[in-house]
Amino acid sequence: MKKYIILAVLPLLLSCKKDKTTTTAATETTAQKKDSVSVVEPDFKLDKNSVFGVFQLTHKDIAICIPVQFGDQDDPLSKKYENFLVKDSIPWMYGREMKDYKYYDTLSVGPLYYNKRFEDTFKKEMKDSYFVYGTKSFQNCTIKRVVFQSTECGNDYIAYILNVDKNIVGNPLIASEKEIPLKYSNNYSEINRSIKKSAAKGSTENNYGFGNYNPIVYGNYKNLYFTYYDDFKWYDKKAGSNCQFPERAIFELDKGKVKLLWSSEMDLLGLPCL
Known part of the structure; x- marks a missing residue:
């Protein structure tokens, strides 16, 4: 009787052993497939027309700043700006009344003006929101006000003020219509030296400013390196800044x-007057 019981149970034991072997083999195969999968880096193609320099203009205002290129017929935004001010006779230039223009800020590096018609006209030229990148990280921000600087020297710019949180991004640097898969790192000392050596001769800061041009890499995407030259003090007149042409740039190393x-830079000196 015992022999029959053993014979009856034996096929079941063999079946269990086979199932266990099959399961183990399947698990090993799955693990091998998982290990062989490589992480695909997000694709990004630089569009120069969708990236803008971001600067801190006052203690409370951070903005996309677009310098005006007077007389440049190939720059539609500058041409539109020039036509707008000419049509309004630029009242503050000729001692006329400000009409519906207001001073937005007069305490920082240069006077900023606000005009509702100006804001309505030029806000249409930009997106409602942008990815803003700083020295630490990035966030999605919206435009909350449009102002501008206008001077006798012609170093005018349009400022699209953003709701940036410096606690998140750090010091603001650039804005992009598209999200950039930017890798932040502190290990760029060799790259910094290469970029500085290559770009120093053409630097506006070196040629016309204090001569302290020292671009710093804060992140990269593959062989694209994102840099800034800025001491982040110039918006405060009392801070003693040594930077007259703060800059944001993207370099390719090949x-x-x-x-x-x-690149995008601010002219705090007033080059057209020199």
Whole structure:
């Protein structure tokens, strides 16, 4: 009787062993497939027309700043700006009444003006929101006010003020219509030296400013390196800034060669008057 019981149970034991072996093999195969999958880096293609310099203009205001290129017929925004001010006779330039213009700020590096018609006209030229990148991180921000600077020297710019939180992004640097898969790192000392050596001769700061041009890499996407030159003090007249042409730039490094792809800088000196 015992022999029959053993014979009856034996096929069940063999079946269980086979199932266990099959399960183990399947698990190992799954693990191998999982290990062989590589992380695909998000794709990003630089569009120079969708990236803008972001600067702190006052103690409370951070903005996308677009310098006006007077007389440049190939720059539609500058042409529109010039036509707008000419049509309004630029009242503060000729001692006329300000009419419906208001001073937005007069305590910082340069006077900022606000005009409702101006805001309505130029807000249409931009998106409602942007990805704003700083020295620490980034966040999605919206435009909350449009103002501008206008001077006798012609170093005018349009400022799209953003609701940026410096606690999140750090010091503000650039804004982009598209999200940039930017890798933040502190290990750029060699890259910094290469970029500085390549870009120093063409630097406006070195040629016309204090000569302290020292671009700092704060992040990269593959072989694109994002830099800034700024001491983040100049918006405060009492801070003693040594920066007259704060800059944001993107460089490409290819086989040891450095190429400037995009840049945006502020003219705090008033070059057209020199």
